[in-house]
Amino acid sequence: MFSKRKYLLCTTTFAGLMAVAAPAVAQEQLPGVNVQGQSDQEATEIGEVVVTGSRIRRDPTNAPTPLIQVTREELLSTGQSTMIDYLATIPALANSLVPSDTTGSNLNDGGLSFANLRSLGTGRTLTLVDGRRHVGAAEGSLAVDVDAIPRLLVENIEIVTGGASSVYGADAVSGVLNFILRKDFEGLEIDANYGMINQEGQANKRISALAGVNLFDDRLNLYGFAEIEDIDEVGSMDIDWMRDGRGFVNLDADPTSARNDGNLDSMVIGGGVRSLSRPRWGQTTLANSQQPSPLNDPDVPLTNCVTTGTVINTSGNCYSLDPTRTYVYEGTTARLANFGQRLGNTGANRTLNIGGDGDPVALFGQESRVPQSNSARYQVGANFAVRDNMMLRAEYKLIEEDTFDVSQPTFYDFFLDDAQYAANQVSTATATNSFGLRYSDTAFLPANVRAAIATNTITNYTTNANTPGTPLAPVARAWARHSMFGPQRTQDNHREIERYVISLNGDIDQLGFISNIAWDLGYTAGEARNRNIERGTDNQRFNLAADAYVDVAGIVNGRPGEIVCRSRFIQASGGAPADSFRGGLLTDTAEGSAALAACVPLNIFGAGNQSQAALDYIDASITVSHVNQQEQAVAAVSGQLWDFFGAGPIGVAIGGEYRHESTEGIGRSTGTGNRSLFLNTGADFAFAEYESEEVFAELSIPLFRDTWLGEYAELSGSYRYFDYTTAGEGEVYGVNLVYRPIRDIAFKSSFNTSFRAPNLTENFRPNTQTFANGFVDPCATLVIAGQSATIRANRIANCTALAAAQGFTFDFAGATSTNTDDFNPTYTSGIAGVTGGNPLLSPETSESFTFSTVLQPRFIPNLSIVFDYYEIQINDVIAAVSAQQLSNNCVSGPTLNANACATLVRLNPAIPFGFGNVAGHPTGAFIQGSTNFASLQTRGLDFSATYSVDMEEVFGLNLGRFDYRVGGLWLLEQKQFLDSANAANFVENASNVFFPRVRLTSSLTWSPNDVWSVNWSVDWQAAQHNANLRLRDLVAANNADARPYDTYDTGDFARHDFTVRWNAADNLSVRFGVVNAFDIEPAAYLGTATTPNFDPYGTRFFIGLNYRPF
Template sequence: MRSTRKILFGTTILAGVLAAAAPSFAQTQSSTPASSESTTDVEEIVVTGSRIRRDPTTAPTPLIQVSREALLETGQTTVIDYLATIPALSNSQVPSDTTGNALGALGLSLPNLRSLGAGRTLTLVDGRRHVGSQTGSLAVDVDTIPRLLIQNIEIVTGGASSVYGADAVSGVLNFVLRKDFEGLEVDGNYGIINKGGDETTKRISILGGVNLLDDRLNVYGFGEYEDIEDVNAESIEWLGKAWGLVGNDADPTTVGLTSDGIYDAVLYRDLRQLQILRGGQLTIANGVRPDPTLNPNVPNVATSSNCLAANGPLTADCYNPRPGLTYVFDENGNARLADFGGRVANTGRFQGTHIGGDGENPALFNRESYFPQSRSQRYQTGLNFKLTPDINLHAEYKYVYEESEQNGGPAFADVYFTNSYSLAQQQRPVLNARTSSPTAFLSRLDNAFLPANVLAQIQGNVVQPYGTSTATAPGAPLAQFNAPWARYTAWSRDRIQENTRELNRFVVSADGTHDGFGFVKDISWDIGYTHGEVENQNTEYPVDGLRYAFALDAVRDTAGVLGTPNAIVCRVKLLTANGATIANQNTGAAAGSAGALTASSPEVAECQPYNIFGEGAASQEAINYITAKTGVDEKNTQDSAVASISATVGDYWGAGPIGVALGAEYRRQETTGTGRTRTAEGRWLLSNIGDDWAPGAEYETKEVFAELAVPLFRESFLGYYAELSGSYRYSDYTTTGGDDVYGINLVYRPVPELAFKSSFNTSTRAPDLSERFGPRVQTFASITDPCDAQVIANLSDRTIANQRIANCSTQAASLGLGGVFNFSDPTATNAFRPVYSSSVSGALAGNTNLKPETSESFTFSVVYQPPIAPGLSLVLDYYEIEIKDLLSTVTGQTSANLCVNGPTLNDVFCDVITRSAVDLPAPNDDRFKITDFLQASFNFAKRTTRGLDFNVNYAADLADITPWSLGRINYSLRGTWLIEQKQFNNISNPNDFTELSSSLYYPRVRMTSSLSYSPNDKFTATWIVDWQTAQDIVQRRDAINNPDSRPAEYFDTGNFARHDLQFRYAMREDLDLRFGVTNVTNAEQAPWLGTTLYSNFDPYGRRFNIGFNYRPW
């Protein structure tokens, strides 16, 4: 039995409420005042944020609503792109955030309330849990929820764990679906995604439903197909302008001088870089004279890493691009000296940034995807059966299939050409240690593809080296030396990534009502079971490092040993044909040992010579030879059962009945899967690998919960209405044990038109499966070795420096290297000066010792609907959230530092850093170098945020406020003032924080306004403005010590506004047409942000969309 009660509404105020629910825009739930003029029945319902049925005007927590019409009419490509325009959700993960090198996450659309992380936002469908699409996570891909089935989205912007369980730390998104749909509805949309290209998005959705058995049974079916085309860098118009700040001047190093009045950075357009040519560039060894005192634009370099004969041909500082020494190549591999155009980068040793000439736009070079291509099929069917007048049965099944693809840009490597090493070194041509990525390779000057003009210059090359500068003089010239060395910056095949996801979800439930028993009245109950599965398959096509090394080291078979005289062949084939064995760097087997490669080994026998010089010069056979295929197959499984009952237990003092709700929940989460290590099959790839998920990556939780809502008074001398409510939940996890949370809410309405709401909630977030059980997945990091003698010598804190010297010596001795290295004097002959030719390979992994995060949140809201302004409502929501024991990753660099920074070795961090005890057969000394590290999460961080949401809604019939009947207007303004957003991530100093408010992605104020005009019932035009304040790039206080760092206008982004127009026309009663223009003014991010894409500034320019909604019956 449905319970209703009379609430007095003024007719003019009712118009304001209807306006607040206008479908053109997401609105904050407003309270509805009473009036003595007329009455309206208001049905009590369950509103997101509570399980107690109540009048929605007394909802205890701040609530934002988004309608189905808003989602269908928006010009945004996806549901999440629209939701991200809501200030409280502005840092949600949109598809463009998932490109680059993210693996297995292509196209995932994850809501992120308050910018506290997608894993701290709970997403529900009809109040029930939904399986997560990100492996090992509960984060829900909201684009898997059928758009046409959505009735509205209710967003609670505050902690709600006591009502809905763990993970509702920053709030809840509840997707409320349409019920008992009868008829047929077809909705279609076609849109341009990006102004600079012709990429499109196409969607067709069909929903049909029928009522049977005297309307007791409703059966519905839904199907949708969506095709979103790939947007790559070349298609984005503003990226082609190649804006960027480049180094213009370095300030003097003389004591007392911090600036010289010349801007350190200057803005240029049409920048090019020679270092990143698709066809590669080769630079012959050279030296640069350091003079940081008299010419600070050229900095000093430590002697051990300068271009000196003693440092050898692998010294990176020998290969700064220089006119007359740098070559570029055409598609046939022919070489010519590079055209440097007009040099604009005046600082540092690198001279490859310029305008004009042979370089490439650094933003377009990768040709990578910025918006991934995707094709999606979504289906859902269900039934609703009224078993009795008071008991309803429900069942639904959903299937989603998604395919995504992206280009992550080409694989990169450095190839050194030199005869400095013996021919035997060519038997292990990958220069990296096996524990790092294979990005440094060796070939000799007899390489068959090396052009003759380049070879001649290399052979005659002489380097003028320089010593270290002094306080009064530049680096002195040293003795010249012959340096027949060159380094080629190589870019091989593109890193293509393919992703498929299949989602299956089943829900069965029953609910009902009962008049009650005795003093227990208005009983409502619900019981349901949900099962969900998401299977994720990700495929990559990386470069096989060892095969690449063999293929690029091509020579001429002058004697025809392999059959054809003077044919170009792989050197490795000639070596093995003459009886040599080749080191198998995949397994570590040395040349001449068991397991070494021979002529019959596939790596050798299948080798095809690869011409690395020039884009398109390599044959398809060579490309096929170096290309590997790896993949993962992972699966999330969720089982959830919830039972709840709510009722009232009497009105004892005339304020209204007391509401109560009780319930229990069981949930099980599991993740299984195979990693890339399995498909890599031991090969050394230019990509990362990862282990399988270990058995037992799962948890179960059993929970009980309760709510109580007590009306305090109604229409008394204390005010119009007040209610105190509370909620409590106890959870018992098989991984982290028992925990409880609670919430307290107060609603006070002194007069019908004004309401105050306040809430305090505690919440928890249990570590998800990836954080706790995630398998080792390879990652790479550029680590500055804390034991490097030069690094130690440069430390200003001599206490830490002395502790590092002692700890590094102790650690070296534990590896049998006691007394081998000097850690205190960088000029000593045995100084520890490690050379890392590439980034260090490490691993990301879970941590089974994690405990839950805990949080506290406070909200205070004011809702006002002034009687003197019918149709106007004002809402202010203040919020504070603090998360403690927050899970945060400790990087390899941090662990390496903390291992040796203290009075003694810190075993917690030393245990995750691996150093080599042996010297591998490579040009550099590998002893004591970092060869591996482990990055895992720990409960050490904290987050705090506070701010003010504001919402203004106004609706009016123009005939009521003007002498003419001109139609109707609806206006809404919704925004957030971010007062504070602090990150406490320093594990060494828990009180150290980074303030994010007003920094990039975190505008101090962001607001969205919507103005709709309907001259009649057929046509509506809507103007939407998304506006955000300037965000700091450089803090102005930092310029006190360096006032000429850049022009003042480049310190922040400037304010940003995007204007959208939407038009809807009801051609017939059963057919609506719509048209939209997104970013009408073609607003772009500030040029001085360079070529980094910031999604909150709308990178895609002016674009158009059209659509229709057809309802034949």
């Protein structure tokens, strides 16, 4: 934490000393400075402009805040497929949301692109267009879809990397992206690009056109823009290294009391890995128990299948994959599965193999990695000079975008046995996606599997210290489990954005004692409409259809021997089929009656055996629509006052702002109705809104110019008062100091307070279903053993107390010589819960400090070096804390965290003390509500350098011109304080995956003449750790043999891109190049995961042109 009092005291003391000395030798003009693309010249020739970060006109070289600029040329020349993909290569914008991040389990966000400064969250980065607000694209959010801003219209992008709420209002916590658009364009410009987005050939195709004309002696400018862009879908199997299949395999399990035996516990398998866990349309495993290994080498733990009673046991302990008991399907026949080269030596249920049956591991998760997208973007505008010093501007924009992506398929478990059914009973539902099914007469089950189930026995074991487990007497149990992936889940998203802007601005040379007045009145309105068709399955219909029966007598349809739904057979036989989802009878509800009447039998045993009629019957979808609306009115005026110190006039700006935000979403509740769907269900988003009224002011005071203290210094400040109908009143401020001791060096320092009001989703989103995927139970004995000594002790005590409250006793410490009393649950799928908003949220507040050094040495022309140090701390952070973090918080502190524990449920019907809830419970296992918690802190150093040299001018060699640019980020810390009950509990993300300690981009351009140029760009980042697998932590936990040492981090990563530009004519330029020229792939230990900072798409090529016929 840093002290604002310390920074303010240093800043104001220094400013005061310089102000006292300033009048001594003050001059009237600021001597020349090097501005990019300009030679030395007097300040009056440079002129004064408004630069992002302030509303006061000033020399741009004296801008008070750190600023990164991106030009249109850079955006158009890059081989990256979208604008946000390019911006995300800037280290300060790493972890921005790119289109490939919007596939999988995310809803209603297909293809969206959100900037994320300092990796503090997309909601904490304010995106402006010409200094004005833009409507947010996601439901209830203010985050702006960056790719909805036409790139051909962009003049440049100015990025302020520090808090700026006192200047621009809420959301500018980590900084501002301001897209400056071209003004008064005249002529016609066409830009087209074809670029591969994956080395298998998937591509982005775009054509853009901008036309403008000046009329009435150039007083009126009219322009129009149009763009069409198509992006192909990239699936998991389209990416070569992902298709090959790779990942970690467990080799050795150690006793928790002695975890380092010198044998590697796991290793990376480089390719060809397949999974038999849950293939498309399933595998069937007979109930069994696996023989445990010796207790002193617990590779295979004791996982006996409890056979008490005749009711089927649905515990995962009973259905470990087994080469003698696991069946797969070919056509309508079944055979024992081919396990190929079975991988791993640990655990009772070993699901991975090389060769043989099963699906590639890349297909176990989501299928789409980049969504298919078709976009049309249009914008028209007018600029009219009402008077010589008054300009009226108006613009209208329309964006239409359709995206499609495929997430993880639906997944179901069927437990096959006969003992639990009455004569006329239909298949039961043990959970929304887990059903019982008769094996003896289910129609599509191959005869050999039916016979194997009927004669199945289960052999349980005792454990021995030094030898494998001793078998007990076998028990006959005709049980089996059919585990499967079913039909795909897809999202078909249509998005429209409209935006209107009208403004009137002008200049007044003098009004009373105020000179150089600039004023602006502006009104902006925007609307984002989204319609998402979410497609999955109807769980009840799936259950009814899977319960297929041979109608020997033809009672249902008069066709003897026909396969029908058992429910229809029971009804036709005079029975009353029960409704296992709603209770009562199927005929009690319209949905149940419709499902019964239309039922079509479904063959669930093996891919390709499903009729289209059955697939149509179980298909389900909901159409969810939402709309965001925004209005903003701003009035601002700036000018210059007196020159007290002879250093230049005091600058001042004042203004006011009104803003209205609203959102509404319908279709989720009404579309679901009284059905049980394999989709994210929940209530509709009722209309919600807020208004804000704000006033702001800025003041800049030049302290001296050309004195013995230096060439120039300026102290400036900003202030904003706000009043939100939801978040209440507040105020923020900023203080900046610019000091240039000599023309070659400038120092800039700033301290800013900022705020972020809760957005409408965080405040008012209704509870909707979500899933905790890849959940790691913090009470698992093996997980506890890998923690620091303090957390280990806390978790042992807290987990023991939690378990005791439910009547369970486990060895959480791993203190005994046996692993049989340990708690090591296996969660085979995502854990269901709910997430929602919180109307009682408070605004986030933040403090940021920056210190910059700018070097432009005269003795090395065309060299510029910038260092920007920053610190940002955000308090009362608003977030829906994940189920994983909640569960960690519950047990990691000195005592149980009552608030976190209260949001969690450990009533898993298949895992004693496991996370989960009874079937059909509306909240599931956890509640992720938005809350104010703890804080975020980040600290780092941005650095950049540019250098240009004309070889003939400098060395007399006719080799053309070289331009070099490098920019980077040294991340000193990125702390997340996620536990409000324990202020000392934080996660240090710096150097973890997503947060490289150092990342830099470099660009070298050689222009041998005015016709050709060649660019070589490198995106380099330092090695990153898996957050849970740092070598030092495993050594501390006496588990240094957990994996090979070279797999504890990703290794350094560098992507090389090359671009060639050919200026074929004065009005035509052609560009072509290659991205990831050396086909660098992400680290193997990341498995099939994709992270935005590691380019996963291999070597790819692009070509584009820019043509201006007139």
